[in-house]
Amino acid sequence: MTGPTISVRALSKSFYDEFRGEVRAVDGIDFACLPGQIFGLLGANGAGKTTTLRMLATILKPTSGEASLLGHDVVADPEAVRRNLGFYSASTALYPRLTARETLEFFARVNRYPGERVTERVDYLVERFGIAEYADARVDKLSSGMKQKVSIARTVAHDPPVLIFDEPTVGLDVLNALEMQDVIRHLRDDGKTILFSTHIMSEAEKLCDHIAIIHRGKILASNTLDGMRRDTGKHYLEDIFVAYVGGRKEIEAAERAALGAQER
Numbered sequence: 001m002t003g004p005t006i007s008v009r010a011l012s013k014s015f016y017d018e019f020r021g022e023v024r025a026v027d028g029i030d031f032a033c034l035p036g037q038i039f040g041l042l043g044a045n046g047a048g049k050t051t052t053l054r055m056l057a058t059i060l061k062p063t064s065g066e067a068s069l070l071g072h073d074v075v076a077d078p079e080a081v082r083r084n085l086g087f088y089s090a091s092t093a094l095y096p097r098l099t100a101r102e103t104l105e106f107f108a109r110v111n112r113y114p115g116e117r118v119t120e121r122v123d124y125l126v127e128r129f130g131i132a133e134y135a136d137a138r139v140d141k142l143s144s145g146m147k148q149k150v151s152i153a154r155t156v157a158h159d160p161p162v163l164i165f166d167e168p169t170v171g172l173d174v175l176n177a178l179e180m181q182d183v184i185r186h187l188r189d190d191g192k193t194i195l196f197s198t199h200i201m202s203e204a205e206k207l208c209d210h211i212a213i214i215h216r217g218k219i220l221a222s223n224t225l226d227g228m229r230r231d232t233g234k235h236y237l238e239d240i241f242v243a244y245v246g247g248r249k250e251i252e253a254a255e256r257a258a259l260g261a262q263e264r
Contacts, residue, residue: 004032005193011065025051027217040208048217049197086155089166096140111158
């Protein structure tokens with residue numbers, strides 16, 4: 001596929017809050033991800049990252065707008081989207097009574113990986129992710145680092161062309177976080193399209209081929225890191241982020257002041 005693997009157009013999601021009324025968690029965003037690319041969705045907690053990813057994963061239904069994965073609409077054809085997608089987050093749960101090997105086999109089969117090739121696929125994943133030593137141990141007996149490896153392996157068990165990682169290093173120690181980053185790079189080098197959400201600037205700097213900065217449900221900038229450096233005159237992503245988000249906060253404050261004056 002030469003065009004975008006993921007295409008998002010005017011995508012929005014609203015929720016009703018008892019105290020605040022309608023809340024637009026995602027507000028008319030547009031972006032596209034290409035094959036063999038790590039596309040970073042960078043924003044503070046509550047910016048709309050996870051809501052966006054859950055819509056793309058067909059977990060949440062958009063309020064308006066469109067999103068497609070490999071040409072399959074997330075609303076009209078959710079099963080095709082899920083067949084082509086692997087979704088990982090720090091809160092991804094594993095079945096505690098299954099062994100690591102059984103976990104990989106289960107997720108390969110439930111995602112319709114060819115039955116005659118499942119054993120071969122599981123053996124490959126056990127070797128690739130270095131879990132042979134504890135492949136036949138129950139998940140509830142594994143350390144957090146071991147569980148992390150099993151979680152990543154189960155995300156790619158059906159060999160999907162598109163992968164979503166939602167803040168995957170949250171709660172990990174430094175060594176496990178670095179190992180996670182290496183895995184993501186290797187998956188990109190295998191030709192996967194990777195949508196990577198984080199609020200950790202150093203991760204985005206090291207991993208992402210393209211970055212979109214999201215703030216209060218809106219995308220404020222979308223470019224390569226070098227492009228953002230040229231546009232802002234800043235070098236470090238932390239300073240670039242503040243340049244975009246800080247400017248937006250000033251605009252929002254002025255809008256609130258103007259609205260308050262009108263109400264008075």
